[in-house]
Amino acid sequence: NATERMVAANQLRERMASDVGLHSKILCDTMDNRISKLFAAHPERLVVLKGVKVIFIGGKGPFDYSIDDLESFLQKQE
16 A cells, blocks of 8 residues: 555665665655556666656666666766
8 A cells, every 4th residue: 555655665765874875755656556657667667856857767677777877877966
């Protein structure tokens, strides 16, 4: 349910902050998976938003995306 999704997202956000010092917002999809469908993100996809604009979208996971590409992109944004 939506509450479980939000609890899990909050736990991830807290772990990212405590383990790697990354402080960011995490957004949860609706229960009808509207955003997942919009970005063809099933089962997973790495997406970076700046405000309401998509500034990075990786390949479909788990086999067609690259954490290294995401890290490189984020370093260039600093």
